Amino acid sequence: MIEKLKQNWFFNVKGDVLAGIVVALALIPEAIAFSIIAGVDPMVGLYASFCIAVIIAFVGGRPGMISAATGAMALLMVPLVKEHGLQYLLAATILTGVIQLVFGVLKIARLMKFIPRPVMIGFVNALAILIFMAQVPHFWGINGMTYVFVGITLAIVYVVPLFFKAIPAPLIAIFVLTVIAIFTGVNLNTVGDLGIIKQELPSFFI
Incomplete structure (x- = not known):
């Protein structure tokens, strides 16, 4: 067992x-x-x-x-x-x-x-x-730097696995670009901008 x-x-x-x-x-x-x-x-x-x-x-x-x-x-x-x-x-x-x-x-x-x-x-x-x-609709009216980050993310996801596979490429992309965004203060929309994150359990409606 x-x-x-x-x-x-x-x-x-x-x-x-x-x-x-x-x-x-x-x-x-x-x-x-x-x-x-x-x-x-x-x-x-x-x-x-x-x-x-x-x-x-x-x-x-x-x-x-x-x-x-x-x-x-x-x-x-x-x-x-x-x-x-x-x-x-x-x-x-x-x-x-x-x-x-x-x-x-x-x-x-x-x-x-x-x-x-x-x-x-x-x-x-x-x-x-x-x-x-x-x-x-979420692609319009956003900071131009967003497109740069999207391009870099796609490059990391598709290129990195060709040389390095010990750590998943998406995880590398998320970590590296998040750190860059935080320390450079680049004006980017975040996940929190998509909706209000509340610290309470949802109610069941039926």
Whole structure:
């Protein structure tokens, strides 16, 4: 039993810790962004993403798989929240989970092979376009230095792994550029500008 626990939970401590840090840092702005897309308070997205990540780590998933906020669900929640209010969101989320459990028990995933590939490509591409369009307003009227930081970030993410892989490139980019922004005093929008971060638990509406 102990050996099995070690094998499942502690076989790659360094990699898991580094991956966890990267995911945590990336998940915060992503959760806030998806909350804005869905039309809910940013704290709702933050707590939901935290709960998903912790619960799935113990009761589901597989090594190397990350479960967190997703743009596909955020886009679907837009008309729901707009037409019926936040109180329907929790009920819809629970119903989604129940449907997924039923699909898993019935092994519905086997039927996915019958869906034409062009349909799946169209779905994924349309989703990417909708997410991109939701982010476009945030690209206008911002400091020009923002584009410089974006360019440097992309360069680090794509170039560094060619020479150095001990530390994830996204983590290097986040750390280096955050330190530069703090010590140079560059005028940049921050994650906190996307919404009000409150130190209180969200309420459940159903």
